[in-house]
Amino acid sequence: MVRGFPDLSGTPAARIAMQNIELILQGICTGIMMGLIYALIASGFTMILGVMNVVNFAHGNFVMMGMYLAYSLGVRFGLDPFASIVVVIPVMIIFGATVYFIIIKPIQGQPQYAQMIVTLGLLYVIENVVIWIFGGESRTLNTPYTTAAIALGGVRLSVARLLGASASLVVLGGLFLFLYKTDFGRAVRACANEPESAQGVGINLNKVFYTAFGIGAAMAGIAGCIVMPFQVCNPTAGIPAVLKATVIVIVGGFGSIPGALFGGLVIGIAESVTSAIWSPAFANVVVFSVLILMLLWKPSGVFSRG
C-alpha cells in the first residue's frame, strides 16, 4: 500500500482483473502439461518421419492402442496405467517392427502419397480391430489420483496431468540421451541426416529403420498409457491425435526431438489459453491457423534438421 493512493484491492474491477489473470495462468499451466504430453506423441511421429521419411498416419492409432492396452491391464489386473508402461513398451516395439516389415518396407521406394494411403489403410484396420474387440463405446479408468488437484493460488493443477507431463519429460529425456549418447542412437541420427553416407560407413540401414519404427510406436504407446488416468478413450481417438502431431512436427521441424518439445508446448498452450479465454470451438481454428502460417513462413520448422 502506497500512502496517498486509495486501496483498490477489494474492488470489483480488481477482482475481475485478478480472475482474468488466474484464467490465463490456468490456461498456461494446463497448456504446458498437455503440451508435454503432445510432445511425446509428436516425438515418435517425428522420429519415424525424420529417419525414414515416412508419414505415419496411423500414429494416432498407436497412441490409442496404448490407451486400450492400459485400459485392459487396468481392468483385468488392476494395474495402474503408469505401471502398464512396462508391458506396453515391448508390445509396441514388436508391433511397430512388424508393421514396418509388412507395410512400410515394401513401399519405401514409392512416392509419398503411397505411404499416406497405406498408413490410412492401417489406421482403418486398427480402428476396426479395436471396435471388434472392445466395441465402439468410450472407456475410462479410475485411479486414486484421477480427479486430484493441487491448488497454487487461484490455479489448480491436475495431479494426473502433472504426473503425465513429468513422465513425458522423463521419456523424452531418455530418448534424447539414447539418440545423442549411445552408439546406436548416433547411427539412427546418421541415417536420418545422411542415409547414403551412413550406409557407406557400414551402418545397417534396415536394422535402424526397424528400430526407429519400433521406438516411434513405443513412444506413442507410452503416451497412451500416460493419458489414460484422466482421459476417456474411444476407437476414433486416433485421428485428432495424429493431426495434432502433424501440426507440432511442422512447427518444430521434421525429425527434431527438441522441435517436437517446442512445438508441443506451443500448441498445448495456444489451445488451452484460447479455450479458456475465447471458446473451445475457436481453439481448433487457432491451431490450424498456426499450422498454415508456419507452412507459409518456414515449412521446415523452427528447429530444422541440421
Place this chain on the structure above:
Amino acid sequence: MNHRCNAMKNGMFKCAGTLLMAALLSLVCCVESSDAAKEIKVGIVVGLTGGASSMGKHAWNSYQLIFDELNGMGGIKSMGGAKVKYMVMDHQTKADIAGSNAEKLIRDGVSVIFGANFSDAAMVASQVCQRSKIPFIDTTDGDVMITGRGFDYVFQTNPNINQLCDGALLFTQWLGKKTGKAPKKVAILNAQFATGYAGFKYFEETLPKVYDVVFKTTYPTAQQDFTGIVKNMKNLGVEYVFQFGMVADVIMITRAYKEMDFNPMGYMGVSGGHYNIDYIEGLRKDAEYTFCTSYFTSDLKVPKIKDLVAKYRNRFNLDFDATDATVANGISVLVDALERAGTDNPTKLRDALKTTNLNVGQYWYVVPDGCKFDDKNRNVKQHTVTFQVRDGKQQAVYPEGYGSIEPVFPIPPWNKR
C-alpha cells in the same frame, strides 16, 4: 492402332459390364418373395456399428424381446392373430446408408419402419418413408426437425429435444420452489452434435426468461480439456449448469468440476451422455448427485417395468435402460394402432397412428403418461423424467409420485462427499 483398339475395347467392356450388372440386379429385383399369409412385416433401422452402436444394440435387443413376446402372446388379435415379422438393418451410424436401408426394407414389403437412434439417419430414413407413404416411427431421436417438415407419415413417440428442455426447466423451477433455494445465475454447456446444439439454441431463447444466463459455450465433441470452461464458471459465480453432451465429454466435465473444486448448487444433463449407464460406471462415486432429464429410469413406479427389467436381464444380461424404454413405448404405439386399424395397410395404419391415445401401463408403455400425437405427430402426453444419481443408481425424482426418493438440493460440495 493398338492404342485405338485398346481404348475401344475398354469402352466396350464397360458397356457390356454395366449392362450385365444391370440385368443381373434387375433379375434379383424381379424375384419377389411370396407373401405369406397373415404376417405383418416391420422394418427396423438402427446403428449396430459405429458411434451410435451402444444405443443401437440396446434398441435392437428390445425390439427382439418385445416383438417376440407379442408373437408369443398371439400376435395382433384384430388381424386374426397375425404375427409380426421384424427385419433389421444396420445403418452403421451413416445417414446415407440409413436411406438405402429404408428403401431396401420398403422393397421387401414392410408396412412400417422403426428407427433410428441417430438423428441424421432418422432424417434421411424418414424422408424415404414419407416418399413411399410408409409410416416411420421414431422411438429414440430427439431432433425437432424429424417431425418439423410436415411429413404426415413420420411420428415421434419420445419427447424431442425442445420437450426435454422444457422438462428440465420445469424440474429446476419446481426444485427451487420446493427447497426454497432457487438458483439465479446459470450456465449452458453443449457439445457440437445435432440435438445438443439444437437444445442449446432453444435454451438460449427460453432460459433468459427465467434465469440469468451468465455463461454459455459450445465445445467440439473431441474436446479433452475443460479446465478453462470450469474456471470461467467459477469466476462468474455460476450456480446451476445445464449441459448437453455425449458420454465421453460429460465424464471429463464432471471430473473437471471436481479437479477445479467447482461447487454449484447442481448440474443437469439434458438427455445425451448423462443418461448413459457408462457415465456412472466411468465416474463411480463422482457421478453422485448429478441430475439428468431424460425419458426413463427403471425405478419408476410403473407396474410393467419390473417385469420387463427381469426379462431383459434374463435374455441379454444387461440393464434395461432409457433407450430400451423408448423402444417399448414405440412398439406399444404400433401394436395399439394395428389393433384399432385391423389391417397393416400403411395408409390406414397411419390414420390409426394419428388417433393414438395410450395410457402408461397399456401394452408395454412404461413412461407416464402415455402417448397422444398432436397435429405435427409429436407425442404431447408423455412427461420427461428427471433423475438424480444416488448410491450409484439413476433414481427418479420427477414427475412427483413416480419416484421413490427426494432430490438432494443444493448438492454437497466436493470436499464434503
Place this chain on the structure above:
Amino acid sequence: MRESRSLRPFYCLICAALAVATVPLFVSSDYFLTVFISVLYGVYLCICWNLVFGYTGLFSLCHQAFLGIGAYTSTVLYLNHKLSPWLGMFVGAFLSTALAVGLTFVCYRYRVKGLFFGIVTLAFAFVIQNLVMSWDYVHAAVGISLVQMDAPWDYYFMERSPYYWIILFLVVIALAVTFFIERSYIGYYLKAIREDEDAAEALGVPSSRYKILVMAVSAFLISLGGTFYAQFYMYIHPENVLSFGPMVTMQVGTMAGGAGTLLGPVIGWTFFGFFDEALSWLPIGSLSTATITRITYGVILMTIVIFLPTGMVGLAKRLSVILRIRSRRYSGE
C-alpha cells in the same frame, strides 16, 4: 510416341453412358436406383479428385471443403433467398473456384509443394469445417434439412430416376473434361508437372498457371456434386459433406482404380461402392461381421497400394498385354 488423336474413346464413352442411362427404364426398384445413384456420386467425386491428384500430382486434401461449400451455398441461398438450386449451384461453384485459385496461388507464392501442400489443404479444409460447425447462419452443428417436393425447376424431384440421370450426366461431363484435358497440350503440361515440376519449369512450362487451372476446374466440378448431394439426400451437415469421409472415398476409389487414368476412378469406386452397399446385406446374426468386413476393406486397400500401385486399370492393362502376347503366340504357330 504420339497419343492417338482419334475421338473413338470419346464415342465409346457416350455409348456406354447411353447404355447405363437406360437402367431406370427396366429397374423400377427405388432401392437399386438409390444404390446406383450413390455409387455414381462416389465415382463423380473420384473423377474430380483424379484430375488434381492423378494427372497433376497435387496432393489436395481439401476437396471435401469445396464439396461442402457447393452443398451449403446452394441450400442456404434457396432457403433464405428462394434462389433455385440450379442457379445456386453455380454460385457455390464460383465460390469454390475462387477459394481454390486463392489457396493454390498462396501455396505457389510461398513455395509450398508436395506433402506440405497436402497438409496446408488439409488444414484449410478443417478450418472450413470448424467455421461451418460454429456459424449459426448455416445452422452450425444442427445441419440443414430440406423437404422433398415436386419442383423440378427448383431441383426437387419426387422420383429417383431424374436424380440418376443428373448424376450420370455430371459423371459424363467430368469424364469428358478429363478426356479432353488429357489429350490436349494442357495434359502434357500436367503430366510434366506431376513427374518432375522443377524439370518442367526449366523447360518452360508455367507450372503455377496450370496448377491453378486444374485446381479451379476440379473445385468447380466437385462443387456441383455438393449441390447434387444436398438435393438428393435432403440433409447436409458438416459431418457428411465437409468431413474427411468424402476424401477417403476419393482416395480409395482413385487409388484402387488407378490414379492418372481416365477410367481408373470409375472402376475403382464402382467396385468399392457396391462392396460397401453389399455389407449391409449381411445377416445381422453376428454383429461383428460388418466390422470384420471393414477390416478386410482396409487390408485390401493396403494390398492394392503395395502390390498394385497402378490400380485396377494398370492390372487390366497388364492382363490385356499378356493376353495379346499369348494370342499372338498361338496365332503365329
